[in-house]
Amino acid sequence: MQPSDKALVPFVSVDNMMRLVHHIGLEKMITQIAAQIESDFKRWESFDKTPRIPAHSPHGVIELMPTSDGEAYGFKYVNGHPKNTSEGLQTVTAFGLLADVYTGYPTLLTEMTMLTALRTAATSALVGSYLAPKSSRVMAMIGNGAQSEFQCLAFKAMCGIDAVRLYDTDHAATEKCAANLKNSGLTVVLCKTPEDAIEGAQIITTCTADKKNATILTDNMVGPGVHINAIGGDCPGKTELHRDILLRSDIFVEYPEQTRIEGEIQALAEDHPVTELWQVMTGQAKGRRDDRQITLFDSVGFAIEDFSALCYVQSAIKGTDFFEPLDMLADPDDPRDLYGMLMRAS
Numbered sequence: 001m002q003p004s005d006k007a008l009v010p011f012v013s014v015d016n017m018m019r020l021v022h023h024i025g026l027e028k029m030i031t032q033i034a035a036q037i038e039s040d041f042k043r044w045e046s047f048d049k050t051p052r053i054p055a056h057s058p059h060g061v062i063e064l065m066p067t068s069d070g071e072a073y074g075f076k077y078v079n080g081h082p083k084n085t086s087e088g089l090q091t092v093t094a095f096g097l098l099a100d101v102y103t104g105y106p107t108l109l110t111e112m113t114m115l116t117a118l119r120t121a122a123t124s125a126l127v128g129s130y131l132a133p134k135s136s137r138v139m140a141m142i143g144n145g146a147q148s149e150f151q152c153l154a155f156k157a158m159c160g161i162d163a164v165r166l167y168d169t170d171h172a173a174t175e176k177c178a179a180n181l182k183n184s185g186l187t188v189v190l191c192k193t194p195e196d197a198i199e200g201a202q203i204i205t206t207c208t209a210d211k212k213n214a215t216i217l218t219d220n221m222v223g224p225g226v227h228i229n230a231i232g233g234d235c236p237g238k239t240e241l242h243r244d245i246l247l248r249s250d251i252f253v254e255y256p257e258q259t260r261i262e263g264e265i266q267a268l269a270e271d272h273p274v275t276e277l278w279q280v281m282t283g284q285a286k287g288r289r290d291d292r293q294i295t296l297f298d299s300v301g302f303a304i305e306d307f308s309a310l311c312y313v314q315s316a317i318k319g320t321d322f323f324e325p326l327d328m329l330a331d332p333d334d335p336r337d338l339y340g341m342l343m344r345a346s
């Protein structure tokens, strides 16, 4: 039996997502996703917001990240399993869905492992464009795993970075990242210590994976005027920065209710002041004040960023063959005769 049009949901496979990225161009697509995130953050009040829903285990975490703007509903399924790479698996995998609020029918199903790397890099560089010193040219990239190249290229495209200084506890990861960035237009320096990596950097990105309160940066490593883009601390008990750095920084967050549970600020008092990024983007709050201020983006990843990325993909695949129609929704001739549909299929 052939499914009707109503049964079909556009599905973007990993293969098609990669074709889409190459068709648009990686840096251009990151920049365009960032523009979508910015415009959605500027209409913050139109979204339903809730901290994501985690299922923790000793092995890692599985999370659902829902939101809606009243017209579309979206969610992402994502995991975080730092031990996975030692077993030949990725730390982070994801897929996501958009649905029409009026009918409740799904309108897009897509891989989001690639898309998460793009949207995380897009968010980081977007925030960097508000907070990093305008003269930034050099970024330290600590943690050279799956997200790292995307982060470097996003900061090149959107914040004028022309050199990256790479460090990872596993030098093979640093060599992989350096090889991947070889023809990117970035000057790439391989570093043997985190201290070496941050030398002369105006932006410090930490993007490591370890299920513990790690100290990737200590207080004495962070001088005045830098912007810290802290990506890897995104779960209770999983952070990257020494507490004293937080006390010297002005801290910017996506959604405080979620970041206080998952971000670097879980080490601080519940009422420690933070600035919400949507308020910086709408001009209601100040971003960088002066050249000596340390700005910290305590990134955990919020559902609206995924919603923006899903909407971006939905519009980018229109009129293309970068998706396949998936027979996903039962569509009986009589909507109340689901049973009859099943029996006629025998």
Ligand SMILES: NC(=O)c1ccc[n+]([C@@H]2O[C@H](COP(=O)([O-])OP(=O)(O)OC[C@H]3O[C@@H](n4cnc5c(N)ncnc54)[C@H](O)[C@@H]3O)[C@@H](O)[C@H]2O)c1
Pocket: 080, 082, 085, 091, 092, 116, 120, 142, 143, 144, 145, 146, 147, 148, 167, 168, 169, 170, 173, 207, 208, 209, 210, 214, 216, 230, 231, 232, 233, 234, 299, 300, 301, 302
């Ligand atoms: N904030 C967000 O929106 C967001 C989005 C995606 C991923 N993440 C987080 O970012 C982190 C990195 O993700 P990934 O997919 O690149 O993971 P990955 O496992 O591919 O890479 C992590 C790298 O960190 C290195 N590392 C671990 N401890 C280190 C240390 N002490 N110093 C230096 N390097 C160290 C590892 O060797 C590895 O190469 C994860 O913690 C993930 O949960 C956050």
